[in-house]
Amino acid sequence: MIVARGLRKVYGDFVAVDGIDFEVRKGEAFGLLGPNGAGKSTTMKMIASVSKRTGGELTILGLDPNKRGPEIRAHLGVVPQQDNLDRELKVHENLFAYGRFFGLSRKFLKTKVEELLEFAQLTEKRNAKAEELSGGMKRRLTIARGLVNEPEILMLDEPTTGLDPQARHILWDRLFRLKEQGVTLVITTHYMDEAEQLCDRLIVMDKGKIMAEGSPADLIKRFASKEVLEVRFGSSKNIEIAEQIFHLGHRTEVLPDRILIYSENGEEDLQAILKLGLEPVTSLVRRSSLEDVFLRLTGRTLVE
């Protein structure tokens, strides 16, 4: 569906996307993760054919976005990071006008708009001006708007930022269903649980480059241990004590407030710590998550 080879984007003399390769297949949910400024939104915009690449190859559905912008965009649903609703229009008019931009018929849109209002849970607010909505409602409307043309590829740039937990879960559920119907999803997010839940495959970007690629489970296997033991000794003692327990686990990380020990069996390591006569204030054994992978790949000072 989407193929990028050596894709680059340069603003002035600043390299925002620095030669990345990836492929998105039909019907999969593809995630772009990375810290602020990694180049996620820039990549999304190039795919959405609203930003011209500086170098490399990019095709969407086999078409070149530089030449076939409008045609490609007809296949896409786009939810930008920043809501750009039409402030002068009412809620339902926002959906209607956007559908008309695609050339969809009034008749089709009449039912479609009702359906999307329901989906965004904004039926009661249908006659409010878009600018009168709360932040989360605006977000929901922007997401609903991206569905008006029944897209084959849905591009979501941090879709759930600003949503309450209920709305977040409803959206996840909805995205799952779209996926079942064969819609391809491209998602950026800063919520690792969301990426783990939604994405079949993802790339982790940093400073315009790809740091790793794979399924969430695969990445956890490759870049994190099975379990993580977190122990706290009080912020003044952490560093001192860490020296005594460096040998435990695959890897130890000392943070100001706690020590993380990456290992295959956290409980065993905890016993070993207690045997040394050390008494942590609190301790916690948990499974590794995508968050651990993310932090490892994109930096937080690591001590091997």
Place this chain on the structure above:
Amino acid sequence: MSMIGLAADSAVAIAERRRNKPGRGVYSGRSRVALERNLMAFRSSNWIIVLSGFVEPLFYLMAFGFGIGQLIGGVTDGSGHPVSYAAFIAPALLATSAMNGAIYDSTWNVFFKMHFAKLYETMLATSLGPLDVAVGEISWALLRGLVYAIGFMAVMAPLGLIPSWWALLAIPGAVLIAFGFASFGMAITSYLKTFHQMNWINFFMLPMFLFSGTFYPLNIYPEWIQSVIQALPLWHAIQLERGFMLGNIDSSIGWHIAYFLVMIVAGLFFTTRRLTALFIK
């Protein structure tokens, strides 16, 4: 609910119909939807502002045409016929009406939509192209110019300022004038970045209105000033409308029309280019 492909005419099918048409990268043949959007927004907009742009030239007509007109009696038009002062300035004010209507939407409104409402960014994320947006917005501005001009005509008729059926040509004339100003105004606005620069438009418009042969014939100026004014769009607009209204149709009309045609084409070209650079960068 069905998400793909069940719409009788899907967005993709609609876009693919233009697959082999020239300009498919910038135009999807749907500028009317931008007009529709503006109509929707207009229904809930501020009518006082809309009305003020229309009554302004009317006030000039009352104050100058019938006030000062009493003092100076008549003037002679371009071909030496004597006409009342009100009949002399009325076509100029009609041209100004068309210009005001067109400029109002194509400058400040476009500036707002471009930099604050991010409307064009939204439109260009759909299967519309920059030329659709340019043509749609310019047509909307043109429409306002036309409505102002027709309104002005409607006031002129009972005042006895429409001498012949020829005068009806002033309406297509107003379309041309509004189109030219809308197109050019939007092109210029699309290059401006700050409120400060926008104020220069106003700064330029007022003297152009006062000195373009609006209130007296141009020949009272020295040659060089005449040449400068003859290069300005409002002078051509006024001459065109005055020719139609007073029934002085000659070959110079062709030049005025040509002037506006160039303005329209240049405006469309630069607007499209600029929108492409701004939003598909």
